[in-house]
Amino acid sequence: MSATWGQLPSARVLGGTEVLVGGAELDLGGRLARRLVAVLVLAEQRPVPDELIWQALWGDSPPARAAASIQAYVSRLRAGLGDNLRQAVMRTRGGYQLHVAEVDATIFAGQVIRSERALLAGEAAEAEQASSCALQLWRGVPYLELDCWPEAEIARSRLDELHALAEEVHIGARLQQGETDELAPDAEAAVQAAPFREHRWQLLILTLYRSGRQGDALAALSRARWLLNSELGVDPGPELRELEQRVLRHDPELLR
Structure with missing residues (x-):
């Protein structure tokens, strides 16, 4: 290749597929053209066979001139990349193979x-900074143009997690740094967004307890138990049950 890594x-x-050169977004064209680019990016600079591209773009019914369409x-x-690229x-x-200098999904995963x-090591400020960087990269559904294509669904599931x-x-890092009252609405919103993730309930309960709102913390525990039991037919996990007991006995370690 004549292009160097610095020029790529x-x-x-993470959202609609985009290609940028020098910070400027290229006009990729319509839906199928964007699908093609998404397939090539998903391959992580490995060649993608024509048959796989056809499947991603048209499913089991590629047009008679599929190869010509891809070439176009x-x-x-x-042409959008220019002579140098x-x-x-x-x-x-x-x-076909696409070489890029960086992909937002790769940077995102590394920051997460x-x-x-950092959070596990007790470095809350670094954890907050890295998680903030990751969340700023998230614009929406990963590989949006690839719909239900199996290869994209696998990548999408990993990125969603x-x-x-x-x-x-991000919430845990802020909590470790002493945020409480101002953090409670964000912790509540996180629970509402994914109510079956028990760790979010733990973060909300700790936030409320450290804000001096023991009653609200216990109410949140009751909400979590009711939701898990009524929707999934299960009891809270051991960590959430242990947290409830610690709240009830006013464990001083919860304030640290």
Whole structure:
């Protein structure tokens, strides 16, 4: 390739698929053209066979001139990249291949992992900073254009879980740094967004308790128990049950 890593475009897939050169977004064209780019980004710079591209774009019913359509989409992408970067899209024996300098999903995953490790190590400020960076990258549904394509669903599920983790780490880091009253609405919103994630209930209960609202903390515990029992037919897990007992006996360690 004539292009160097410093010159390569970047890609965004946390939300609608975008390709940027020098910070400027390229016009990728219509829905199918964006699907093609999303497939190539998802492959993480590995060649994608034509048959796999056809499946991602048209399912089991590709048009008679599918190969020609893909060539047209690739030509448009190369034209947008310009002469210096057109070889970022390569045709190899294995299929089409897209080289990019960075992908927002990769950066996002790295920041989430970094934030979780920092929180577990007691480095709350670093955990808050890393989780904030991750959450700022999240624009919406990952690989949006690929709908229910199985390969995209696998990646989407992993990224959705990381996004949920980033939200929880962010709240946990703020709680470790002493936020309470101002954190309670965010902790409540996190519970409402994913009410079956018990760790979110733990964060909300701790936030309320440290705000001096023991009654509200116990009420939240009752809400969690009712929800889990009525919707899933299960009791709260051991960590949530232990937290309830510690709240009831005013465990001083809960304030630290």
